[in-house]
Amino acid sequence: MDSRVHTGEQSFTCSYCGKGFTCSSKLEVHQRVHTGERPFTCSVCGKRFTQSSTLQSHQRVHTGEKPFTCSVCGKGFTQSSTLQRHQQVHTREKGFTCSECGKRFTRSSDLLVHMSVHTGEWPFTCSVCEKRFTHSSTLQRHHRVHTGEKPFSCSVCGKRFTQSSNLQSHQRIHTGERPFTCSVCVKKFTQLSNLLSHQRAHTGENPFTCPDCGKGFTLSSNLQGHQRVHTAVKLFTCSDCGKRFTCSSKLKVHQRVHTGERPFTCSDCGKGFTQSSQLKVHQRVHTGERPFTCSVCGKGFTQLSNLQSHQRIHTGKKPFSCSERGVMNP
Numbered sequence: 001m002d003s004r005v006h007t008g009e010q011s012f013t014c015s016y017c018g019k020g021f022t023c024s025s026k027l028e029v030h031q032r033v034h035t036g037e038r039p040f041t042c043s044v045c046g047k048r049f050t051q052s053s054t055l056q057s058h059q060r061v062h063t064g065e066k067p068f069t070c071s072v073c074g075k076g077f078t079q080s081s082t083l084q085r086h087q088q089v090h091t092r093e094k095g096f097t098c099s100e101c102g103k104r105f106t107r108s109s110d111l112l113v114h115m116s117v118h119t120g121e122w123p124f125t126c127s128v129c130e131k132r133f134t135h136s137s138t139l140q141r142h143h144r145v146h147t148g149e150k151p152f153s154c155s156v157c158g159k160r161f162t163q164s165s166n167l168q169s170h171q172r173i174h175t176g177e178r179p180f181t182c183s184v185c186v187k188k189f190t191q192l193s194n195l196l197s198h199q200r201a202h203t204g205e206n207p208f209t210c211p212d213c214g215k216g217f218t219l220s221s222n223l224q225g226h227q228r229v230h231t232a233v234k235l236f237t238c239s240d241c242g243k244r245f246t247c248s249s250k251l252k253v254h255q256r257v258h259t260g261e262r263p264f265t266c267s268d269c270g271k272g273f274t275q276s277s278q279l280k281v282h283q284r285v286h287t288g289e290r291p292f293t294c295s296v297c298g299k300g301f302t303q304l305s306n307l308q309s310h311q312r313i314h315t316g317k318k319p320f321s322c323s324e325r326g327v328m329n330p
Contacts, residue, residue, distance in 0.1 A: 014027060032050040040054070062151060063153075068080050094106050096110070098118070100118040121134070126142055128143075156171070181195075202292055210230075228246040228247075234246050237251075240258040266279060290302055294311060
C-alpha cells in the first residue's frame, strides 16, 4: 500500500461510480456516500456520521471544547478547517465591498449575507411561527425554541443549552473565569453583555426609557419591572398602612418601615439597613470607593444619582421648575 501512495496507483475502484482509491479503507468510507450507511452515532443527540473523525468533531458541539485557537486574536474553534477559514480575516485581502456602506469582506458569500441588512431581505422562514431570518444557521437555532432541543450539555453539572455560546458562558460558573474587565473599577464579568450594562453605572447612561413617565434605566429588565407601576394591578397590600405593591418582594421591604427591622448590617460600624443595596452604598464611606465617574471632569461619586445631579453643572440642564413663579431652580 505504501508504494501506491507515492506512485498514485489506485487499485481499489468504487463499483457505483468508478472512482479509484489507493487503499481499501478509503474505498470503504467513500462507498457510504452511495449506501447511506452512517455507522458512527452521537450518544448525546443521536446524530449519525460516516466517519469516526467527523463524530469526534461533532461531539465538541456538546462539550463546548474548542481545541483550535487563532494565534492572532485567541478565538477558539471546534475544527481546524474552521480556524483556517477564520484566519483569512487577519491575512486575506478584503476584496468584496458593500456598495451601500463600504464595509469590506473576504468572501462574496459574507457580502451577500451582509446585504440583507440594507435590502431588508429575510429569506429563511420558520415553518412553525413564520418568523424570518437572514441566515439559515440562525433559523436552525431558532427551531430549538419550538422543539425544545438542547444539544449543548455541560460536562460538569449536566445542564443543557440551545446554543454553544450559552454553554460557554455557563461553564465559567464552574471555572470561575471572568474574562471581561471594567476599565474604570476593574470589576470582572463572565459575559460581555454584563460588562456593557455595568459600564453604564460609570457613564450615567440610561438607554431604556419608560414611555409613560420618561424615567430612564440601565437595563431593559429594570424598565420592564418599572412599567408595572403604570400597568399592573397592585395585589400586595401592607396590613399596617394599606399601601399597595406590584410584587411581594417590594411589600416585604416596605414592611420594615413599620417593624424597624434592619437585616443588613455594616461590618465596619454596625449601622443597619433595610435593603442590601443601601448597605452596599454605605460601605463606600469606609472603602473610599467612588465607582461613578464624571466623563467631563473625572470627579467620582458613591451613587449614580449624585453623578447625574453633578453632570447638570456641565450641561446647564435645570429640570426642576417652581410652580409658583415659573422660574427654573438652580
